[in-house]
Amino acid sequence: MAKAYWVGTYRSISNPDALAAYAKLAGPAIQAGGGRFIVRGTPSQVYEAGINQRVVVIEFDSVQKATAAHDSPGYQAALKELGSGAVRDIRIVEGL
Numbered sequence: 001m002a003k004a005y006w007v008g009t010y011r012s013i014s015n016p017d018a019l020a021a022y023a024k025l026a027g028p029a030i031q032a033g034g035g036r037f038i039v040r041g042t043p044s045q046v047y048e049a050g051i052n053q054r055v056v057v058i059e060f061d062s063v064q065k066a067t068a069a070h071d072s073p074g075y076q077a078a079l080k081e082l083g084s085g086a087v088r089d090i091r092i093v094e095g096l
Contacts, residue, residue, distance in 0.1 A: 002094050004065065005059055005066075005092070005094075006066050007057050008055070008090045009053070010051075010053040010087070010088050013086045014087075018082050022082035023078075029077070033069025033072055034069065037056070037058055040055075041055065
C-alpha cells in the first residue's frame with residue numbers, strides 16, 4: 001500500500017494566537033492518527049505563483065489513515081480553535 005502525504009499550504013495567517021491554539025491540539029491529534037511531520041515552516045524559496053507562507057507536509061501509512069486523522073474528533077477540535085485565523089489549502093495525496 002502506498003504512503004499518503006497531507007500537504008497544507010497557508011495563504012495567509014490573520015490570527016497567530018488562533019494558529020498557536022490550533023497547533024497545540026492538531027499536532028498530538030495528527031500524531032495519534034499515525035502522522036509523521038516531514039516539513040513544518042516557511043519556504044526557503046518560492047517560484048511561479050508560490051506564496052512565501054507556512055507549509056506543512058505530514059506522512060501517513062495510507063490515504064485512509066490520513067483521512068481518518070483529519071476527520072478525528074481531536075483534529076476537528078483543533079480546527080474549531082483555528083476558526084478563521086488562517087486561509088489554507090489542505091490536500092491528501094497518495095505517494096508513488
